[in-house]
Amino acid sequence: MKIVVTHSSPDMDAITSVWLIRKFLPGWENAIVKFVPAGERIASSKFKVQSSKLEDPIEKIGDDDVIHVDTGLGPLDHHQTVSDNVCGASLTWEYVKKIQNSEFKIQNDKIKSKIEAIDRMVKVVVDIDHFKEVFWPDATSDYHEFSVGSTLDGLKLAKPNQDKYYVDFVSDCLDAILHEFENRIWAEKEIATNGKKFETRFGKGIGFETINDSVIKLAQKMGYVIVVRKDPRKGYVRIKALPNKGRGPATSFPPASAPLTSSKMRAVGSPSSRVTPRAKHVDINLTLAYEKLRKMDPEATWFLHISKKMLLNGSVKNPKMSPTRLGLGEIIRVLEKI
Numbered sequence: 001m002k003i004v005v006t007h008s009s010p011d012m013d014a015i016t017s018v019w020l021i022r023k024f025l026p027g028w029e030n031a032i033v034k035f036v037p038a039g040e041r042i043a044s045s046k047f048k049v050q051s052s053k054l055e056d057p058i059e060k061i062g063d064d065d066v067i068h069v070d071t072g073l074g075p076l077d078h079h080q081t082v083s084d085n086v087c088g089a090s091l092t093w094e095y096v097k098k099i100q101n102s103e104f105k106i107q108n109d110k111i112k113s114k115i116e117a118i119d120r121m122v123k124v125v126v127d128i129d130h131f132k133e134v135f136w137p138d139a140t141s142d143y144h145e146f147s148v149g150s151t152l153d154g155l156k157l158a159k160p161n162q163d164k165y166y167v168d169f170v171s172d173c174l175d176a177i178l179h180e181f182e183n184r185i186w187a188e189k190e191i192a193t194n195g196k197k198f199e200t201r202f203g204k205g206i207g208f209e210t211i212n213d214s215v216i217k218l219a220q221k222m223g224y225v226i227v228v229r230k231d232p233r234k235g236y237v238r239i240k241a242l243p244n245k246g247r248g249p250a251t252s253f254p255p256a257s258a259p260l261t262s263s264k265m266r267a268v269g270s271p272s273s274r275v276t277p278r279a280k281h282v283d284i285n286l287t288l289a290y291e292k293l294r295k296m297d298p299e300a301t302w303f304l305h306i307s308k309k310m311l312l313n314g315s316v317k318n319p320k321m322s323p324t325r326l327g328l329g330e331i332i333r334v335l336e337k338i
Contacts, residue, residue: 001064002031006088007038007071008163009156012149013129015170016089016122017069017076022171024096028067035163039079041072057095087129093122117181121174148173180214187214191222198332200226202241202282207332216240225282226335228328235323236314237331241284243309286311288338293324293331300324 004021006014021028036042042061057075059066069076070088076095078086097115127133128149136144144150152170159165195206195215205226208215211233219227220242228239290304290311301321303312314321324331 002028003034003042003061003064003066004028004031005034005036005042005066005068005071007040008035010035010070010163010166011129012125012152012170013087013089014070015152015167016125016174017092018167019171019174020089020092020096020118021067021069023175025099031067033164033167036071039071039073041068041074042066084130084132085126087126089125089129090122093118113182113185114178116185117178121177121181148177183212183214184218186212187218190215191219195219196328196332198336200336200338202226202284205332205335207328207335209328213238225284228331228335230328230331231314231323234314235325236321237312237324237326238315239286239289239311239331239335241286241309242282243307244283284309286338289334292334292338293326296330296334297324297326300326 004018006018010018018033022031023029034042054074057067057069059068059074067076068074069092070079071077073080076088076091078088078091127136133139133144133149138144148170151173152166155162155166155169190208190210190212191206194210195208198205198207203225204223205228206219206224207228207230209230209232211231213229216227216229216238220240225242226239228237230237285308286304287308290302293300293311293313294302299322300313302324303315303321305311312321314323
C-alpha cells in the first residue's frame with residue numbers, strides 16, 4: 001500500500017503537497033492519506049531510522065511505501081530550515097520534477113505551460129505558508145475571504161475534525177486552479193503575441209480570435225478599456241468594456257500606465273510580485289456599437305447587457321443565438337469609431 005502522511009488539520013501547504021504526489025508522482029494516484037500530530041511521524045515499531053537522515057522521501061515501513069509531507073522532519077518537511085522561500089509543497093514539487101525528469105523534459109507547449117502553472121501555484125502556497133499574504137495588495141479587502149485558503153479555514157469551523165474531507169475538497173479546487181493557471185499563461189501569450197491592438201476615444205482596446213475566454217478579463221486587468229474576442233470555431237463574439245468602478249473596497253493602485261508589455265508580464269507570479277497597472281476610469285457605453293453592428297449584420301443575434309458594458313453575439317448560455325458573419329477586423333473598426 002502507498003501512504004502519504006501529513007499533519008492533522010492540514011493547511012494549504014500540507015494539502016498541496018499531498019495533491020502534487022497523488023496527481024503527478026507515478027504510481028501514487030491512489031495513495032491513501034493518513035494524519036499525525038504536527039511534527040510527528042507515522043508510528044512503527046519496526047522503523048527506527050531518524051527522519052533527518054533520510055535521503056529518499058519514499059520509506060519502506062512494513063509492507064507499505066510511505067511519504068511524509070510537511071511533517072516528520074524528513075526530506076519533504078521544511079520545518080528544519082529558516083528559509084521563507086521554501087515550504088512542504090515547494091520541496092514536494094521539486095522532488096516530483098526530479099522523478100518526472102524524462103517526461104517533463106519533453107519540449108512541447110502543453111507540458112511547459114503545465115510546469116509553469118504549477119511553479120506559480122507553488123509560489124503562492126509558499127507565500128501563504130509564511131503568512132506573506134499580509135503584504136498582498138488590498139490585504140484587508142473582503143474578496144480575499146473567497147480564496148481557497150480562507151475557504152479551508154471556514155471549512156474547519158463548519159466541519160471540524162474532518163481532515164480527509166479537507167484534503168479531498170481542496171484537491172478538487174487545486175485541479176480547477178491548475179486549469180485556470182494554464183488558461184492564464186495561454187492568455188498572457190495571446191495578449192503578448194496575437195492581440196490586435198486598437199485605439200478608441202476611451203483608451204486602448206485589443207481584439208482576439210481565440211477559443212480562450214480568459215483573454216478578456218486578463219486584458220481588462222492589464223489596462224485595456226475595450227476587449228473583443230471572436231471564437232474561431234463557433235463564430236461567436238464577446239465585447240466587454242471596463243465596468244464603472246463604483247465604491248468597492250479601498251484600493252491602492254500604481255499610477256495609470258499603458259497595458260503590460262511582455263517583459264512586465266513575466267513579473268506576474270505570486271501576489272507579492274504582481275504588477276497590475278490601472279486604466280483611467282472612463283464611462284463607456286456600447287449602445288452605438290450595438291446599433292451599428294445590428295445594421296451591418298441583421299441576421300446575427302446581438303445582445304446588449306443592461307449595463308451597456310457588454311455586447312454579446314452568441315453564448316454557451318444561449319446556444320440559440322446566431323453568430324455574426326463579420327470578421328474581427330470589421331468589428332474592431334466599429335469600436336474605433338464609437
